[in-house]
Amino acid sequence: MSLVNIDNVHKYYGDNHVLKGVDLKIKAGEVISIIGRSGSGKSTLLRCINGLESYDKGGITVDQMEVTSDEEQIRKLSKSVGMVFQSFNLFPHLTVSQNITLAPKLVRKVSAEEADTLALQVLEKVGLKDKASSYPQELSGGQQQRVAIARSLAMQPKVLLCDEITSALDPELVGDVLNVLEELAAEGMTLVLVTHEMNFARDVGDRVIFMHQGKIWESGDAKEVFAAPKTPELQKFIDAVL
């Protein structure tokens, strides 16, 4: 059974039909890149996977749990699904270490000492062990985003959702964040990435999903999709971004 099962999902914002029957199965360990024009529904799809947005029709399961936007269910899902945002969303009043340990302590009931050890582990993974006691605003954008990744990892999720997490970064800081993702992929973490980094999608991703007008317009093996787009829409999109 797949780790993530998305079955004929529809989503409306008022009259705006944003997701028009999306089907997607994601196996454990897969790295999926979602590409497509702005407004095509990529973020909405991602946010439906962890219950941040509700959907109107169809079904989603993650790790055999049904996804609903009910608070209790989201709390349960948070142990399986992590999410990283374009705008980092670190907690500015907490240190890096406190940012990371808060949820494990409250939600997974990890002891304070265990949580601190865990924080150092995940910080080491993103190369920021020496920043544990810094505040977010003392870090560069790239470092903040790596802390955000570390914060998600501390919940030990089975799948990590990333919504354009390098889009707000200065170009010279993008590489560090992508390197972290590449390492996670190599370790077997399941990743779903909405991204504009086409090279990364092609080289690190297993599968590419091209979204267009609320549908999965085209999908397939990352290298093949980029080499030989089947639809004119994808061709046009690739020509525009590459």
Place this chain on the structure above:
Amino acid sequence: MNEFTNWDIFQALILAARWTVVLSLIAFLGGASVGLLLTFLQISSRTALVRIARFYVELFQGTPLLMQLFLVFFGLSLLGIDVSPWTAAALALTLFSSAFLSEIWRGCIESLPKGQWEASRCLGLSYFEIMRHIILPQALKVAVAPTVGFSVQIVKGTALASIIGFVELTKAGTMLNNATFEPFKVFGMVALIYFLLCYPLSVASRHLERKLNVTG
């Protein structure tokens, strides 16, 4: 004909100013308690609760404090409830300041980026955990300066209580003026005492605003 020295007048005014301070404190504490409740109602997800709280806030923000004072003082008497000027003033000022404080605090909470909620929810925190650990600590920092700033409005607002016969600083000034016929001197002193009460609050508010902004 003047049997009052300047010092006599000043002393009498200072004594009366005690009641301005006490009334201000009561109005602030009462307003803060009711205001806190209203704030939580306003940001709750229950539409009915939000409507009730909004109506309350709009009502007390949209009518003069003097009318609120009259309505409480005379209105309750009409209903057969005998209220002293004390009670009426404390009650009206509480109603008034709770509306303004809750509006300030709602603004502070809503000024925090939506991403703070979203990231917290993704991490599995419950509504109360998010409030307790993420939203309130940040909102509190933003709220301190405007809250202290608003307390100046409360102090000045207590002057209206003189109209229903509550003897505080302004009322004492009126009475002393009637006895001395020296309005410029008496009300000059009254104004000076108000200024001495309010100015430190204004300075504190500005100082806090700068200080809390820097540390983020």
